[in-house]
Amino acid sequence: MTDTSWQPDLPIQSGPKYLALVRALRDGVRRGDLAPGSRLPTVRDLAWKLGVTPGTVARAYQLATQEGLLEAAVGRGTFVSAQSRRLGPTESLYQHPLSDPAADGLIDLRSPQLPDVGQSKALAHAMAEAASSLGEHYLEYPGLRRDRYCREAALDWFSCCSLKDMIDADDLVLTLGGQNGISIVLQCCLRGDRPVVLCEELAYPGFRHAARLMRAEVVPVKLDEEGMIPAALDAACRRYGGQVVCVTPDAQNPTTARMSNERRFAIAEVARRHDLQIIEDDCYTAPVSGLSSLRAIAPERSWHVTSLSKTISAGMRFGIVVAPEGMGEAGRLTAQHSYFGLPRPVTDIITRLFTSGEAMRLRHDAQDEMARRLQMVVQAMGSHDMLWQPGLSFVWLKLPVGWRASTFARVAEAEGVLVRSSDEYVLADGHAPNAVRIALAGGVPEDRLLRAVAKLRDLLDTPPRDLPV
Structure with a gap:
């Protein structure tokens, strides 16, 4: 040596x-x-x-x-x-922490922190009610079917989407947040020593981490202004094979792209042709009307993953997977083998939020607050090139000539503002565009948020080639 x-x-x-x-x-x-x-x-x-x-x-x-x-x-x-x-470029398990608290004094625009629109009060009330009904059932394991009362209540979460009349409690798997939901689906679907999963070339890092924990090879698929390109998915399947594809049709993270219905049907057709299971990541629940869920288009192979983390409470760690037709029991069995089911206090508290109507009220109020902050940020950034969706809690900022994403993120941090570079959304050997994601940070006071955006705007107006030596 x-x-x-x-x-x-x-x-x-x-x-x-x-x-x-x-x-x-x-x-x-x-x-x-x-x-x-x-x-x-x-x-x-x-x-x-x-x-x-x-x-x-x-x-x-x-x-x-x-x-x-x-x-x-x-x-x-x-x-x-x-x-x-x-260890090739797609095999290392850890690249960036999924959650990393900012140092004191920094304004953190990396993750969409929730605004408090009444969650604290609603959660305190639900916890008090749950505590008043403690019984011997708290001495038992959650069990495979003992969470049915919560699954039935959780159907309310889908009351405003295309799935509302297609699913019932038997289709649902309750998970410890959306990230855990993705892991449960991969455990259900992946087989063999070296399975292949496909994802968007710019994608939420948590999906790649979950796939690598399963020792899967992760293959990126090209995007356009609507998200994943069906022809590129077909070509990747022909070249690499594959068992699972993960897509975000409503609010692509980080580019904010949204698929048309035509694109969604095309993705489902490619998945059928190559016998792919589909993970439909719907954790960023941007307001959508008239568009079909992939679970509605391809119910025999689509796993719809969502959570309460982006609209109600990230700390409660509550997620929902809508399994393909007839696969709910298999998903719940996989979850039980992983963690015996959700803790009874969590299911009791969340059930009360659903049955009281508080969950949907908080969801809409949080989205309204984020929409207001989005308007503030878009106006404050002026003419700079950004992609965004109404109601979504982040924007995708394309950098002007002279900036590289990693350099911009580093200089912004020196100015006291944290943003996510495009490097964090690509595979190690992938191409990172000159762009950064800026979250709306609902927990940051408005005046601090606007000061942070002003600092970013000033950096954009003075790229490195124009900075004094």
Whole structure:
């Protein structure tokens, strides 16, 4: 085993330093700069060379070791894993945390924090009611069918969409949020040592993380202004095969694209041709009228995943999967094998929100507040090139010539504003457009939000080529 003098160039990396170092380690392995068996610098030596704290390097080494890139030998040091040569660009399990609290003083526009439109009061009331009815049932496991009362109440969530007359409680699987719902579907559908899943070339990172945890190969599919292109999906299936495709027809994350009905039927036809199961990600529930759910178009193979995280409460971790026809029991059995079902306090509280009508009221009020904030942000950004949807809680900002997405995100952070670079939505070897996603941050006071947007606008007006040296 040989020592390496490897030293990454962290200034070109975006985000927290420890994550930038993990990405640099991946890149070094992928390019061959870090050969399997090479001994890395000690934590203190690398920290001194990079000008960061030893804790930053230690945290990066620990994460890369968990990922399989590195291995630590007590008393001898940290080495590039012999298995790292097998970790291609689509195989590393962790790239970015799905949730990462911002440091004090930073305005976080990375995730659409919810505005409080009465959730705190409604949840407190529902919790008090649930506590007053505690009984011996709390001593039992949730069970495969003991959550039926909550599933029946949860049907109210679909009262305004094309699924309302097509589904019943037996079709529903209750999950620990939308991310967990995606994982449950993949567990139900994927088979073999190296399954293939397909997703949009710009996609929610959580889907890729869930697929990698299943040791699946993730294949990106090209997008246009309506989202996933049916011909590109067909070509990817012919080349790579595939068992599952994940699409976001109503509010593509991060580009905000929405599929027409014609496009939805075309995607379903390709899925039937290649016997794909469809994950329909509907966690961003933008107001939609007159458009069909993929679960309505292809009920024999579509898994509709939604949650309360973007409109009522992210902390309650409550999601719903509408399984394909006849697959609800299989989905609930998979969930039971994973976590025995949702905690009884959660199902009791959420059931009261549904049956009282509070869930739908809070949903609409939160969307109205986000729509108002969206109008403020769009007006404040002026003529800059943005994509958005009424009622959606984020916008997709295309950067002018002179900016790169990772550089813009880094400079914005230096100005006290956090945004998500397009790099976070592509596979490691994919093409990241010069764009960033800006969330509306319902929990940030309006004056701070507008100041943050003004800082972003000023950066857009002064790209690096025009900045003084």
